[in-house]
Amino acid sequence: MPSHDPREFEQNKAAGKAEFAGRRRPATRESGFHSSPKSSGGEFKVVSPEQHQWSHGPTITVKFTLPSHKKGDLLGFGGWYWSSQLADLSADEFTGRLFHKQYPGQNWSKFGSMWESDGYVRTIEVTLHGRGEFKVAFHKLSCGVIKHRHYDQAKPELLANMYQFSPEAFFIPKPCEASLKPTAPRAVKRSDAPPLTLKCCNRCARFLPINLVDERATLSFSNHCVAAHRRPCTHKGFGRLTNIETGEPLQLDFGFQLECRFCKKFEVNAALNPQRNSSQMKEDGARRRSFELLLAELFDGSSLLKYRHKQGRELTSDIFQRFKGRCFKCKKSLGKASAMHLDHTRPLALLWPLDGTATALCGECNSEKRDRAPVDFYLPEELRSLAKITGLSMDELTHPGANEKAVRRLYERRSWFFSSFLARPDMAEIRDGKVTGDLLIKALQKAINRCPAVKTFDLSSLRPKA
Numbered sequence: 001m002p003s004h005d006p007r008e009f010e011q012n013k014a015a016g017k018a019e020f021a022g023r024r025r026p027a028t029r030e031s032g033f034h035s036s037p038k039s040s041g042g043e044f045k046v047v048s049p050e051q052h053q054w055s056h057g058p059t060i061t062v063k064f065t066l067p068s069h070k071k072g073d074l075l076g077f078g079g080w081y082w083s084s085q086l087a088d089l090s091a092d093e094f095t096g097r098l099f100h101k102q103y104p105g106q107n108w109s110k111f112g113s114m115w116e117s118d119g120y121v122r123t124i125e126v127t128l129h130g131r132g133e134f135k136v137a138f139h140k141l142s143c144g145v146i147k148h149r150h151y152d153q154a155k156p157e158l159l160a161n162m163y164q165f166s167p168e169a170f171f172i173p174k175p176c177e178a179s180l181k182p183t184a185p186r187a188v189k190r191s192d193a194p195p196l197t198l199k200c201c202n203r204c205a206r207f208l209p210i211n212l213v214d215e216r217a218t219l220s221f222s223n224h225c226v227a228a229h230r231r232p233c234t235h236k237g238f239g240r241l242t243n244i245e246t247g248e249p250l251q252l253d254f255g256f257q258l259e260c261r262f263c264k265k266f267e268v269n270a271a272l273n274p275q276r277n278s279s280q281m282k283e284d285g286a287r288r289r290s291f292e293l294l295l296a297e298l299f300d301g302s303s304l305l306k307y308r309h310k311q312g313r314e315l316t317s318d319i320f321q322r323f324k325g326r327c328f329k330c331k332k333s334l335g336k337a338s339a340m341h342l343d344h345t346r347p348l349a350l351l352w353p354l355d356g357t358a359t360a361l362c363g364e365c366n367s368e369k370r371d372r373a374p375v376d377f378y379l380p381e382e383l384r385s386l387a388k389i390t391g392l393s394m395d396e397l398t399h400p401g402a403n404e405k406a407v408r409r410l411y412e413r414r415s416w417f418f419s420s421f422l423a424r425p426d427m428a429e430i431r432d433g434k435v436t437g438d439l440l441i442k443a444l445q446k447a448i449n450r451c452p453a454v455k456t457f458d459l460s461s462l463r464p465k466a
Helices: 006-012 149-153 261-275 283-298 303-311 315-322 363-369 380-390 394-398 404-412 414-419 436-448
Strands: 043-047 051-055 059-065 074-083 088-092 099-101 109-116 123-129 134-146 179-182 196-200 207-210 240-243 249-251 341-343 359-361
Touching: 043 207, 051 059, 059 134, 074 123, 149 261, 283 404, 283 436, 303 315, 315 341, 315 359, 341 363, 359 363, 359 380, 380 394, 404 414, 404 436
Parallel strands: 043 240
Antiparallel strands: 043 196, 051 134, 059 123, 059 179, 074 109, 074 134, 088 123, 099 109, 196 207, 240 249, 341 359
């Protein structure tokens, strides 16, 4: 019979685990990785935009006429576009969630939506609102009934945010083309619009758009090497691409994943995430709340409340106005302050509080940034612009380290940290064999290790012995 001696579990207990943790759960699925025989994921080609228009007025409208369909069908419309100026986007009489990812300059943008049909045939008009005359080029404008085996097999929670994967998630057997309705249209010379680079996915073998002017302006593929010390990405297929028509190599800075965002979601993440239970999914949220509570204790109060008392205004409103109601990264119009994601700029994971140096981001850019330091997410010119808006110096924005003052205070108050803060009921909670307080110590140690100005110390070794 197997041994159940508690001393055996204690001796073999992993750091951050409870007494009976450590048994690996059986895999629920294989990863499902099968590369397409048609592509390694490292090929690209350059094409000219398909449609070019411009307007003498401030708007250009695209009309999507959906085909006949039945209730419960998955519908979609959208495409990629380039505009000579930043433009807002709206869809009249469309009550679904419209996705719009816009980038400035010579970068391409995208828009679209996906939703479950109510059974009625409908026409949807999407309008770009510019400031005076502007030029637009489009690529792959389409609409129709979407069909794919992944959608048929997917759990409902996987489909909840699919509108954010428009239009790279469109698989339309019988697509309906869209018609343009610009005001007094005139043809634009092909040289007016920048060429479009298409990269191949190593799963579905489709060629989908990427941006090369700003690789962080992601469209159909997520970046591969993001941290400054890992760039340029030299991994073949990720950072080194080959032109399928000329054979010429292309060296990227950040690089891109081999699989498109759709295939990444359904053939990689969906296959691996079932091995994580609900407790594990909540770990990151618990860590963030623990960091926020700790910072409030170390600095004698919430940074948000301090801002309100000092300025007499709400931080959210000020940041929304300071960034002119747009996502700083992709320049998308946020519409209202409640749609803005208030980013720490310097990450909470490195013990930086949310204060007047915050950045306005859209939900997707905020998710993409995650816990990265500014220098690991923004381009040099973006950092210079961010310095002017937030008041942070370039040295502060390019320094990827932790908050020195917070680390020093934590060390000075180490006795309080172990005797009082970790004694809180929420710090003693156990999820899937993991003690919240132990996980916090491990996360704090990562921040401590990134604070070269303070002599590195092992936080766990300072813990008083029972």
